[in-house]
Amino acid sequence: MHSSNRSGGGVLALINPIKAISPACPLEEVAEEFFKPEYAKVLSLPVVENGLPVGVISRYRFMDIYLKRYARELHGKRPIRHFINDKPLLVDLDQTLASAAQHVAANMQFPLTEDFIVIRQGQYVGVGFVMDLLKAMERQMQAGTEELEKAYSQLKSSQLALVQSEKMASLGQMVAGVAHEINTPLGYVQNNVAIGQELFSQVQTMIAGYEALVDSLLDERANEEQIAAQMKLVAAMRNDVNVQEMLGEMHGLMADSLYGIGQISELVINLKNFSRKDAAATDMMDLNDCIESALNIGRNVLKNKVEVIKELGALPRISCAPSQLNQVFLNLFTNAAQAMEAQGTLHIKSWHSDDDVHVCVADNGKGIPEEIIARIFDPFFTTKPVGEGTGLGLAITHQIIQQHGGEIRVESRIGEGTHFHIRLPIVSARAAKPALLEATA
Amino acid sequence: MSKPTLLLIDDEERILRSLRMLFFVGYRVHMTTDPHEAIRILREEKIHVVVSDQRMPVMQGSELLRIARETSPATMRILLTGYSDLDASIASVNEGEVFRYLMKPWNAEEVKSVVAEAAAIAEASFAVQSHTETASDVAIAKPRVLIMDHDETTARTVHETLGDRCEIVWASDAQHAMEELAKQDISVVVSDLMLGETNVGYILKTIKQLNPQTQCIVVTTFNDTSRLIDLINQAQITRFLPKPVSKGIFARNLESMLERFHMVRSQPVLQKRQAVAPISDPQEQVQAGNFMGMLGRLRARIGA
The missing domain is CATH 3.40.50.2300 (Response regulator)
Incomplete structure (x- = not known):
C-alpha cells in the first residue's frame, strides 16, 4: 500500500486537467483563458505543441505584458510563443512524490509564479500546483512518522515482553527447583503422618484390648475362661504387630517430620526474602544478605555439583533494589553451575573500599571463548540451544548494575574459569528509577 | 512364602x-x-x-x-x-x-x-x-506392526527395518487404527502422540489393556513430561524417542521391540511385568471406554 504512494499514483493525484494552449494562440485569447473563473487558482498555463510541452505562460508575466498601455493593440494578435518561458518545470508522472518534490523545490522560482507541468514519456498530461505537491509531501511524511512511532512502540513492547519472558523463564526454573526442594521433606512428612495415623488406630485397638483384659481381671463375676480368652486375644495382637518397636520408630519419624517442616518453612522464608514482594522496592541492604538469599534459592542447581567458597567481608549497607540484586546473583551463580561440566567450585568474595562495595564471583568452569566475551552482555546473545535461553540473562544483569550506578566486568580463561566483578557505589548515584525493570518487576 | x-x-x-x-x-x-x-x-x-x-x-x-x-x-x-x-x-x-x-x-x-x-x-x-522355561514355538502368525504417525520417514524406517518379517499397517486416523485392531492383535505399535488432531494417548493405553503383549514405541516431537509419565504408568510404553530420531537408533529399537514381543509372548509372566495402572484422566477414561466398546462390536462382527 505504501508503494502506490511512492509510484506514479502520488503525482497522479496532483494533476489538474487544464486544457493546454497552442504556441500559435494569440495573446488576447490567452487573456480570456486566464479570466475563466475555473482557472482562478491557476498560476500559469501550459503551452503545448503536438502533445509536447514547449513552455508556460504565467499569469504574472501575462499581466506584466498585457496591462501595459497599448499592449492589446500592439501584441493582441501576436502568438503566445513569443512570450512564454520555454523552460517550464517538468515532473514525470512516474516519479515518486519525494523525487518530484525534490526536483520542484530545487528548480522553482521565487516568488512562485508558475505551476509545474506533468508529463508522461515527454507527453503533456496536466498541470500540478506546487502547494498541492508540498502538502502531499507533508502528508506522506506525517504518515511515515506515524508508522515509525508505531514500530517504535511495538519494538518497545516486544522488548518488555522479552525481558518479561526471560524473567518468567528464570522464575520457572527457580520455582521448579524450589518445588523439588519442598517435595522431598513434604514427601516424608506426609508419609510419616499417614503412618502415624494408621499406627494410632492400631494402638487404640490394642489399648481397648488391654483395658478389656484389665476390666475382666478386676471384675469379680468374670470366670477363668473369659479371662483366658481375653488374654489370648491380647497376646495375638501383640504377636501381630510389634507396637513397642513401631512406637519407637515412630518417635524418630516424628523428629524427622519436625525437621522436614522446619526445612519447608525455611524454603518459604527464603522465597519470600528473595522476591521481597512485601518489602519496599528500594532499601538499605547488606549485599552479603542478597548473596545468601540467592545461594539459598539456587541451592537446587548448585548442590551435588558445586562447592561454594564464601569470603564475605563486613559491608556497609547500600541503597538498592534487593529483589533485582538477588536476581543478579542468582543469574551469576546458575550460569557458573552451568559452565561446569562436572564438579566445580564457586568462589564468592565481597569487600568494600571508601566509596564502593565489591563482589567477585569466580568459577572454575569451562570459561568463555575470547571471540564472544565482548558480546556476553549483549541482549539476545546466547550460546545455549534455541529455546533454552533468551540471551537476556546477562543483559538484564548488566542493566540492573548500571541502573544502580555500578559496573560489572568479566574476565575468563578457557579451561580455567570465569570471573565476574561487580562494583556498586556506597552512596547511590541513582538519578532516576530504572523505568523498564520497575515496570515489569 | x-x-x-x-x-x-x-x-x-x-x-x-x-x-x-x-x-x-x-x-x-x-x-x-x-x-x-x-x-x-x-x-x-x-x-x-x-x-x-x-x-x-x-x-x-x-x-x-x-x-x-x-x-x-x-x-x-x-x-x-x-x-x-x-x-x-x-x-x-x-x-x-x-x-x-x-x-x-x-x-x-x-x-x-x-x-x-x-x-x-x-x-x-x-x-x-x-x-528356565523355554519358548514354546507354536506356529505363530506373522507379527503385525501398527503405525500411528503421519510422518512418512517413520513409516519408511519401519518398512525398511521390519518389512521382511512383519505385516505393517499404517493407520491414518483413530477409526482406521481401531479397524486394524479389530481384525487381529498387534505386536508392535509405533506411534506419535498426536495423530492429526487426535491425542492418541488413550488409544495406546487401551491397546496395552487389551493385549499386554503389544510393545509400544512412541516417536514424537511432543515433549510434555507429565503426559510421558502418564504413558509410562498407564500404557507401559517401552520406548520414548524424541523426534528427530536417527534412523540407526530407531531401527535398533524397532528390532529390540520385535524381539521383546516374541519373548513376552513365549513367557506369560513377562506380560505381567508390563501390567498397566488404571487410566487416571476422566476424559481419557471415557474415550478409552468408548474405544473398547466399539472395538468389541467390530470384533464381534468380523470374527463372529
Missing part, C-alpha cells in the same frame, strides 16, 4: 526411614543412600522391588535402574522422584524400563499397593527364572 524384599535408595535418609516404616509389616527392607552400595546389594541378595530416587549426587536413579535391569532382571523397578524433568523420564523408560514412575510427595496407600503388586510379579518372575 518368605517376605518379599525391598531395596530403597534415596539421598535423603529421612525419606528412607519414612518408607521403611511404610513397609514395616510384610516386607524385608534394605535401604541405602549410596547407589554403589545398592548395586552391591542387588548382586548379593534376591530383591523383589527396587524403589529409587532420581536425582542423587553420585548417580541418577534411571542409571541405577538400568544397572539393576542387567544385574537382577527379575527385580521390579520403580522410580520415586520429586522432580519431573523430561530427560529423567525419558531415561527411566528407555534405560530403566521402570514399572512405575511415582512422584513425591506420594500417596502412602498408592505406593503400598504398587509395591505389593510389583512384589507379586517379581516373585512370579523369580519362579520362572529358576525353571
